[in-house]
Amino acid sequence: MNSPPFASRLSAIKPSATLAISERAAVLRAQGVDVVSFAVGEPDFPTPPHIREAGKRAIDEGATRYTRVRGVTPLLEAIANDCEARRGVRPSLDEIVVSVGAKHTLFNLALALFEPGDEVIVPSPYWVSYPDQAVLMGAVPRILETTEDEGFLVTPAALEAAIGPRTKALVLCSPSNPTGSAYSEAALRALAEVLERHPIWVIVDEMYGQLVYDGFRQTSLLSLAPKLRERLVIVDGASKTYAMTGWRIGWMIAPPALAEACEMIQGQSTTNPATPSQHAAIAALGGERAALDAMVAEFGVRRRLMVDGLRGIEGISCRMPEGAFYAFANVKALVGKRAQGTVLSDDVDVASFLLEHAQCAVVPGSAFGAKGYIRLSYATSQAQIRKGIERIAAAVSTLR
Ligand SMILES: Cc1ncc(COP(=O)(O)O)c(C=O)c1O
Numbered sequence: 001m002n003s004p005p006f007a008s009r010l011s012a013i014k015p016s017a018t019l020a021i022s023e024r025a026a027v028l029r030a031q032g033v034d035v036v037s038f039a040v041g042e043p044d045f046p047t048p049p050h051i052r053e054a055g056k057r058a059i060d061e062g063a064t065r066y067t068r069v070r071g072v073t074p075l076l077e078a079i080a081n082d083c084e085a086r087r088g089v090r091p092s093l094d095e096i097v098v099s100v101g102a103k104h105t106l107f108n109l110a111l112a113l114f115e116p117g118d119e120v121i122v123p124s125p126y127w128v129s130y131p132d133q134a135v136l137m138g139a140v141p142r143i144l145e146t147t148e149d150e151g152f153l154v155t156p157a158a159l160e161a162a163i164g165p166r167t168k169a170l171v172l173c174s175p176s177n178p179t180g181s182a183y184s185e186a187a188l189r190a191l192a193e194v195l196e197r198h199p200i201w202v203i204v205d206e207m208y209g210q211l212v213y214d215g216f217r218q219t220s221l222l223s224l225a226p227k228l229r230e231r232l233v234i235v236d237g238a239s240k241t242y243a244m245t246g247w248r249i250g251w252m253i254a255p256p257a258l259a260e261a262c263e264m265i266q267g268q269s270t271t272n273p274a275t276p277s278q279h280a281a282i283a284a285l286g287g288e289r290a291a292l293d294a295m296v297a298e299f300g301v302r303r304r305l306m307v308d309g310l311r312g313i314e315g316i317s318c319r320m321p322e323g324a325f326y327a328f329a330n331v332k333a334l335v336g337k338r339a340q341g342t343v344l345s346d347d348v349d350v351a352s353f354l355l356e357h358a359q360c361a362v363v364p365g366s367a368f369g370a371k372g373y374i375r376l377s378y379a380t381s382q383a384q385i386r387k388g389i390e391r392i393a394a395a396v397s398t399l400r
Contacts, residue, residue, distance in 0.1 A: 013132040021351070025361035036388035038376035039361040041177065043243040043325070045298075047280070048291035051242060054283030058276045067272040070263045071098030071251070075278045078285035079251055083234075086209070087220045094256040097263050098281075100273045102207050102237035102250030107133055108262040109233060109252065113201055114139035118168035123154045124369035125328065127177045127205070131369075139168065143369055148319060148330060152179040156190045163194075169201035175208040175218070178368045178375040179328040180303075180321020182212060185219040192225035202228055205235045207250075210292065212323035213300040222253065230255050240324075241292065242284040247277040299325050302378040302385055309389030310376070313396055325379040328365070332372040337399040344399070347372055358395035360388045 021039045028035050046052075070076070076093040084090035099105040106129060114120060116138035122130045123144045131141035144162045146152045159170070172191075175182035183191070195202055204221055212218050222234050237250030252262065272278070303320075306327045310318040315333040331350045336343065339353050351364040351374055365373030378385060 009136055009138070012135045021355075021361055021363050024355065028355070028359070033359055035355070035359050035361055036384050036391065037361040037380065038378070038385075038388055039363050040377050040379055042245040043240065043295060043379050044381065045243040045295055047243050047247070048284075048288075050286075050288055050291075051244065051280050051284045055247070055276045055280035058279030063275045063279050065275060067275050067278065069267045069272050070096065070259070071272060072275075072278050072282075075282050075285075078282045079236075079253075082285045083222070083236075083253060086218075087223045087234075089222050091253045092256070095253050095259050096251055097254070097259045097266065098249060098251045098273050098278065099262075099266060100250070100270050101239060101245075101248040102205070102235050103129055104248075104266075104270065104273075105235050105237070105250040105252045105262075106130070106203075106205070108265050109203060109235075109254075109258075110134060110137050110139075111265050112258060112261045113169060117166060119164065119166040120168055121159075121162050121170040121200075123172065125152060125176070125178050125365060125373070126171075126369050127173055128367060130171045130173075140166075142167070145369075151319065152176065152181040152328070153183060153187055154191065156194045159191060159194050163198045163200065167198070167200050169203055170195070171203045171205065173205040173207075175212060175321070175323025177208065177324055178326050178363070178365070178370075179319075180324045180326045181319075182208075182216060182218065182322040185217065185224065188219055188221055188224055192221060192228060195221075196225070196227050199231065201231050201233065203233045203235065207235065207237055207240050208324040209236065210241045211296060211299060211325060213296070213303055214322075216322040218323070233258065238281045238284050242281075243295065244277075244280065244284060247274070247280055249273055249277050249281040299378065302380075302382055303327070305382055305385050306376060306378040306389070309385065310392075313389070313393045315396055315399070316392075325377055327376045327378060328370075329374050329376060330372060331374050334396065334399060335372060339399055347374055350374060354392060354395060357398070358388070358391040360391055360395075 025035045025037050076096045110133040114137035118139040119142045120134040122141045134141045209218050234253040238244040307318050310329045318329040347364040354360045363375040
């Protein structure tokens with residue numbers, strides 16, 4: 001083929017590993033294999049009825065045209081109200097930009113902030129898009145490893161040591177995808193003390209902020225660290241909280257000049273997020289909590305089922321996550337074991353083994369920068385979790 005070359009930046013990034021596993025599981029399913037998928041990153045619940053109705057009504061009432069790039073004013077107001085209720089700080093409307101999902105919000109931020117020569121601190125295990133978005137902008141992700149013993153949280157000393165003259169930003173995620181770990185108020189305050197001394201951007205992804213369990217109290221740097229306000233960005237969205245992944249609504253709360261820059265960038269790419277979706281999101285944020293509370297309660301039950309089940313399997317251990325809907329299991333004891341003669345040489349082999357011999361799709365930790373682990377999403381029914389755990393236990397018991 002003699003087509004002209006693609007842009008060289010493409011060679012620096014890879015397809016999302018989480019999507020790759022889901023696709024592989026889908027292919028097996030299409031072949032008639034009964035695969036239990038623990039690979040998905042979205043709630044299995046339908047979008048609650050009052051939100052769906054608001055979206056349909058918006059279409060019927062003519063909300064089918066372009067809007068302001070950053071979103072309609074009632075949505076910006078709903079986001080400001082929600083932020084005030086949950087974080088105790090009311091952002092002004094010029095601090096809010098709504099985008100086509102939170103991934104788009106992060107992409108706008110990367111375009112606005114990162115460039116060649118910059119380093120972006122990304123704690124690992126990380127959500128797959130943070131490093132790749134930085135790389136696409138020509139910046140260098142500086143992976144800051146955290147340990148299971150420290151709850152997969154960045155310590156103030158490690159953060160201090162990672163910040164250098166080229167550091168442009170830190171990207172934190174709490175509660176985290178993939179580990180489910182979340183920073184307590186004390187842990188955040190300790191990080192804020194370090195961050196206050198260094199003039200870098202602080203981007204905190206709080207997509208899972210309302211999906212926390214066992215009375216864990218979610219807190220935000222926005223509430224705790226007023227001194228960081230002029231370089232602090234909160235990323236949030238409707239996808240996970242309200243089971244609205246397909247509607248594509250995410251947003252940032254950022255200093256006005258950065259919000260304006262991101263709006264300008266968005267104005268040259270997608271323009272506004274889909275207008276009916278914006279109206280559905282207004283309904284989602286409208287204060288009706290019953291559906292959300294029911295989802296969180298169900299996730300809480302599944303979390304125990306999944307983690308207790310994993311802990312019951314010899315060779316697998318798992319810390320109890322504070323939030324999100326993922327269990328991040330340690331499978332280091334399985335690495336080096338033999339499956340019908342072949343050695344499982346790493347977590348990728350473990351994940352392949354589980355797909356092949358337990359018909360269970362999980363994501364290898366390497367995809368998130370954490371060798372020796374697998375991520376299991378419990379955004380699936382209790383029956384599926386029981387079935388998957390049984391199958392994993394049976395398959396693992398055959399390893400020698
Ligand atoms: C930590 C985190 N941030 C952002 C996103 C992106 O969400 P959205 O679907 O709104 O683009 C995800 C989705 O997987 C996520 O896990």
